[in-house]
Amino acid sequence: MSDLSSKIQVVLFDLGGVLVDLGGPPFKHEWSPLTNSDMDVWQASANSKALHQYETGKIRCEDFARQFVEEQQLNVTPEFYLEYFTHWPKGLFPGALDVVRRIPEHFIRAIYSNTSAAHWPRLMKEMQLDKDFDHYFASFQIGHMKPGEEGFVQVAEKLNISPEKIFFMDDNIANIDTALSLGFNAVHTKGIEEVETALVNAGIIAPATN
Known part of the structure; x- marks a missing residue:
């Protein structure tokens, strides 16, 4: 297990492809x-x-x-x-919130997602993502989107935490590359199983026990 967790204060999630199953591309x-x-x-x-x-x-x-x-x-x-x-996003990957809730309370949980006014109500209410996070950064609300640097800079500034203390997960490698270039701890993950593995490897959560 990594000792990275001793440096981390924030666990920052992308949504689509990470916690949320999009079920395919945005049009046929x-x-x-x-x-x-x-x-x-x-x-x-x-x-x-x-x-x-x-x-x-x-x-x-x-x-x-x-x-x-x-x-x-x-x-x-x-x-x-x-x-x-x-109605494009299907819903949360099974077990997504269970993994999020395993993150110890001393970590700040946050979301940074490229998303829209059409999807935000579904994400927050229908998928019940409005209760388990401390901060929410939606691109349509902050005026910037990934992989641009501006959004990442704004997230770190709003959190008032330096990038190296933020652990970020995203399914888009371009977004990971930007985050890494700015000093974030960032891991490319697709689906909740890879998210869980990344969190365990970073020492943020303990391995699941059956």
């Missing part, structure tokens, strides 16, 4: 002539100006849907797509 590749696979959809979404503006709180839900459908040349209406997008 068959809906667009620009995409031939799920990988294409992920790449198109990562490069989307409309999605970036939406997830940094610069445009409304309806404007996002209209602009995104046009941008990606989707063969669905903006109204249909907004409904699909809103």
Whole structure:
């Protein structure tokens, strides 16, 4: 077990792909002539100006849907797509909150997620993520999103804790690279089993006992 935990004060989670099962990309590749696979959809979404503006709180839900459908040349209406997008995340990975609750109380628990006004109510209420964390950093609320440096800097400043005392987990390697470059302790994790392993290896939680 690592002695890293003696230096760590904050455990910072991404949501999608870490605690939350997205169930696939944000639209079906068959809906667009620009995409031939799920990988294409992920790449198109990562490069989307409309999605970036939406997830940094610069445009409304309806404007996002209209602009995104046009941008990606989707063969669905903006109204249909907004409904699909809103219900895109499936829910928490089984056991996700159990792992979070195993983190000792002297650690600060926080979330930093690229997310939107469409998803936040579902994440907080339907998935019950509103009770087990001390701080929440949603990209659409803070005006910055990963992998940009500004959001990470703001998170550390708001927490008033230096990056090397923050243990961050994310399923996107670009986000991990940015965090590492800024001095965060960061681990690439996909799914709750890898999250649990990372926390155990860091000495933050004890291994589960059957």
